[in-house]
Amino acid sequence: MRSPSPPLRQGAQAAAGKPARRGAEQPSAAMEPDEPRYRPIDLAIIRRILSLLKPYRRRYIVGILLGMVMVVLEMQSPLFIRAIFDTATAVRNGGAIGAGATASQAVRVVGIVALWAVTWGAAIWIHRWTILFMTNAGERVQFDLRRALFAHLQRLSMSFYDRTKLGRIISRCTSDISAMREINVWGLDTVVKNTLMMLVASGMLLATAPRLFAAVAWLGPLLYVCNRIYRQKAGRAYQIAREGFTRVSTNLAENITGVRVVTAFNRQGHNLRVFDVLQEINTVNNVHAARINGAYQPLLQLIGYSGKAIILLYGGYLAMSGQIGVGSVVAAFLYWEWFIGPILTLGNFHNQLMMAMAGAERVFSLLDTPPEVVDEPGARPLPRIVGRVQFENVTFGYDPDRPVLFHINLEAHPGQMIALVGPTGSGKSSIISLMARFYLPQQGRILVDGLDIRHVTGDSFHRQMGLVLQINYLFTGTVMDNIRYARPEASDDEVINAAKAIGSWGTIMDLVDGFQTSVGERGGNMSLGQRQLICFTRAFLADPRIFILDEATSAVDTATEQIVRRSLEKLLKDRTTFVVAHRLSTIMRADCILVLDQGRIIERGTHRELVRARGKYARLYEQFVHAAA
Numbered sequence: 001m002r003s004p005s006p007p008l009r010q011g012a013q014a015a016a017g018k019p020a021r022r023g024a025e026q027p028s029a030a031m032e033p034d035e036p037r038y039r040p041i042d043l044a045i046i047r048r049i050l051s052l053l054k055p056y057r058r059r060y061i062v063g064i065l066l067g068m069v070m071v072v073l074e075m076q077s078p079l080f081i082r083a084i085f086d087t088a089t090a091v092r093n094g095g096a097i098g099a100g101a102t103a104s105q106a107v108r109v110v111g112i113v114a115l116w117a118v119t120w121g122a123a124i125w126i127h128r129w130t131i132l133f134m135t136n137a138g139e140r141v142q143f144d145l146r147r148a149l150f151a152h153l154q155r156l157s158m159s160f161y162d163r164t165k166l167g168r169i170i171s172r173c174t175s176d177i178s179a180m181r182e183i184n185v186w187g188l189d190t191v192v193k194n195t196l197m198m199l200v201a202s203g204m205l206l207a208t209a210p211r212l213f214a215a216v217a218w219l220g221p222l223l224y225v226c227n228r229i230y231r232q233k234a235g236r237a238y239q240i241a242r243e244g245f246t247r248v249s250t251n252l253a254e255n256i257t258g259v260r261v262v263t264a265f266n267r268q269g270h271n272l273r274v275f276d277v278l279q280e281i282n283t284v285n286n287v288h289a290a291r292i293n294g295a296y297q298p299l300l301q302l303i304g305y306s307g308k309a310i311i312l313l314y315g316g317y318l319a320m321s322g323q324i325g326v327g328s329v330v331a332a333f334l335y336w337e338w339f340i341g342p343i344l345t346l347g348n349f350h351n352q353l354m355m356a357m358a359g360a361e362r363v364f365s366l367l368d369t370p371p372e373v374v375d376e377p378g379a380r381p382l383p384r385i386v387g388r389v390q391f392e393n394v395t396f397g398y399d400p401d402r403p404v405l406f407h408i409n410l411e412a413h414p415g416q417m418i419a420l421v422g423p424t425g426s427g428k429s430s431i432i433s434l435m436a437r438f439y440l441p442q443q444g445r446i447l448v449d450g451l452d453i454r455h456v457t458g459d460s461f462h463r464q465m466g467l468v469l470q471i472n473y474l475f476t477g478t479v480m481d482n483i484r485y486a487r488p489e490a491s492d493d494e495v496i497n498a499a500k501a502i503g504s505w506g507t508i509m510d511l512v513d514g515f516q517t518s519v520g521e522r523g524g525n526m527s528l529g530q531r532q533l534i535c536f537t538r539a540f541l542a543d544p545r546i547f548i549l550d551e552a553t554s555a556v557d558t559a560t561e562q563i564v565r566r567s568l569e570k571l572l573k574d575r576t577t578f579v580v581a582h583r584l585s586t587i588m589r590a591d592c593i594l595v596l597d598q599g600r601i602i603e604r605g606t607h608r609e610l611v612r613a614r615g616k617y618a619r620l621y622e623q624f625v626h627a628a629a
Contacts, residue, residue: 045360049183052145056137060188063133066126067193073123075200078334080116082208084109085327130189138185142177145184149173149367157372158438159398166257167250172366175245179359182352190349194342201338209324209332215314216307216336223303223343230296230350237289238354242362244282251278293351300347304340311336373440373458381460385449387414387545387576389435394444396434403442404430405599412592414545417577419587421617422596428580430599432550435578436467448546466544472535474523479508480515482523482534486542498541504533547577584624593617 053060087109149172206213255262255271262271315329389412397403405427412418420428433439434446437453446453453461466486474482483495490498496515499505507530511517523531539547581587588607595603595610595617603615610617 042357042361045357045364048364049180049187049356049360052141053137053184053188055144056140059133059137059140063130063137064189064192066130066133067189068196070123070126070130071193071196072200073119073126075197075204075338076119077116078204078208078331078338080112080119081334082325082327082331083112085325085330087112134189135185138181141184142181145177145180145363146173149177149363152367152369155371155374156369158433159372160369162398165250165254167253168246169366170253171246171249172362175249176242176359176362179242179355180363183356187349187353187356190345194345194349197342198339201335201342205332205335205339208335209315209318209328211318211324212311212315212329212332215310219303219307223300226296226299226303227343227347227350230292230347233292234289234296234351234354237285237292238351239358239361241282241285241289242355242358244278244285246362248275248278248282251275297344297347300340300344304337304344307336307340308333373437375457376455379455379457382448382451382456382464385464385545387574388412388447388449389546389576389578390445390447391431391434392445392447394434394441394446396430396439396441396443398430398439400442403599405434405441408444408601410594410601410604412576412578414576415574416591417579417587417589419579419581419590419593420596421581421584421587421593421620425598426596427599428596429550431596432548432578432580435546436465436548437461463542464545465548466539466542466546467548467550468532468535468539469550472531474519474526474531474534476519476521478513478516478518479511479534482519483515483538483541486538490541495537495541499537502533502537502540504537507533508537545575547575549577549579549581584621 153169153173202213205216251274255275262268311329311333315324315332318324319326319329389410391408391410394405394408395403396405396408408427408431410418420431422428430439434441437446437458440454448456448461475485480492480495483498484490487494492515496505499508499515508515508517511530517525519526519531519534523534526534579587579590587593591606592604593607593610594601595615597616603610603613603617605613607621611621612618
């Protein structure tokens with residue numbers, strides 16, 4: 001069972017020890033319910049990250065082997081330096097500095113330096129190839145991860161998007177995956193190479209100067225204890241910091257998406273104050289994480305300098321007493337630097353690992369979110385349908401314990417238009433969502449040509465359905481691109497013929513560049529009426545057998561509505577159509593009108609039948625007539 005999530009740190013007021021002002025517009029500081037609590041160095045997550053790397057293991061292996069060779073070559077430097085110092089010391093002890101130096105000794109020093117240069121050159125060349133192999137493998141992993149996440153998001157059910165904030169989804173796909181990059185690219189190389197450095201350096205230090213090794217060996221356990229304490233404190237701090245950043249991203253996305261509403265209601269000042277609080281919380285969280293890191297890194301450096309001081313003091317004493325050569329002291333000093341350097345590097349790597357763990361936990365949590373509407377095992381493709389639709393005793397709720405539809409029964413035949421009427425919250429859009437298989441009912445069945453839509457594949461079902469919503473989405477691109485979205489293989493002529501058939505051709509040709517007019521981001525360059533006509537044309541091009549119009553003409557002006565109404569006969573021919581509209585003029589021609597109230601069908605019939613019945617529909621119609629007058 002998941003343990004309670006830790007709270008985020010409070011903003012500036014809490015940081016200063018001041019309680020938040022009662023009634024102030026403070027965002028909640030608690031973590032979201034769907035946020036997994038961070039567990040430092042979770043082996044399950046590590047194994048899962050490694051599974052992502054497995055398809056590219058050959059590239060990683062080559063890169064790591066090259067890195068190991070590079071380390072071995074680089075770590076020969078202290079041996080070359082010791083040889084140079086020992087040669088110079090031998091000459092000095094022989095009393096022949098300058099004139100006493102033999103030609104062979106000078107050649108030996110030059111040879112050592114030349115061999116050293118060749119070794120370094122080889123290490124640099126190998127380093128280049130290490131970068132190429134590791135980066136190539138790591139970036140492919142990042143590509144696969146982004147692709148898997150994008151594909152999974154397209155499989156998730158509408159219920160996921162109903163309860164998940166846009167900014168949180170975007171954060172998973174951007175910053176959380178980016179936090180994993182350094183680990184995916186350089187993680188294995190960093191761990192293997194620096195571990196090898198530490199082992200080789202300690203071994204060479206022991207072989208070069210055993211007494212100096214013994215003098216600094218006690219610092220190793222001290223480094224281990226400090227590192228363990230740091231990991232425990234830093235893990236939770238970085239999880240909290242990541243969540244704080246997600247909240248900032250979510251708030252930013254919501255304000256950008258709803259900028260028109262923000263401006264219309266003059267909420268800029270309020271939204272800025274809320275954003276400032278979230279930013280302050282995010283800043284405090286990051287400063288807290290940096291404070292932990294700021295205490296740990298200097299402590300490591302202090303331990304490192306302590307080891308250097310011990311080697312210089314004790315090694316100097318041994319050298320002056322003739323118990324060890326000067327070159328050995330210098331080599332021991334360098335090997336200690338080689339030993340402590342990877343520890344500092346691994347400390348910084350641990351910071352990156354913490355960020356990657358926090359990001360990976362969120363990404364994997366999203367990938368593990370199962371879609372609620374999936375094809376059943378053995379689901380078969382839906383053949384070309386005629387369009388007979390039946391709801392049999394359907395009960396449904398977005399929360400199964402709180403139904404919004406109760407015992408819905410209806411039947412629609414090809415060529416019929418079924419209109420859904422009722423007040424807001426009566427269940428009209430819920431019926432449409434069930435019809436589109438965005439959700440599945442808790443009770444009852446929905447049949448298409450006698451087949452339960454649970455038992456057919458979603459792809460084959462949706463290919464035979466057209467959907468036009470009140471606020472339809474246009475993608476960045478041209479009008480032609482957006483209409484062709486329904487059938488990517490359609491030719492330009494087919495798109496144009498569809499526009500002519502539905503009656504939108506004239507309106508589109510009146511645009512600046514006709515079908516090649518750019519619609520802008522989310523259709524920002526188009527009027528509401530133009531967007532709706534483009535969406536109608538897109539749906540018509542798909543040639544659906546079942547057509548769903550959910551408040552599709554509510555944003556269309558009267559002149560444009562006339563164009564749409566003249567095209568409806570062509571749209572409805574031999575198709576089953578469900579219409580939701582507040583404008584009764586749109587549905588008066590419906591073959592059957594269903595009046596809903598509180599999730600139940602309370603009336604059904606044609607317009608004339610319902611008006612004569614003097615029920616709820618008749619009252620709605622009277623209100624419409626008075627409003628029109």
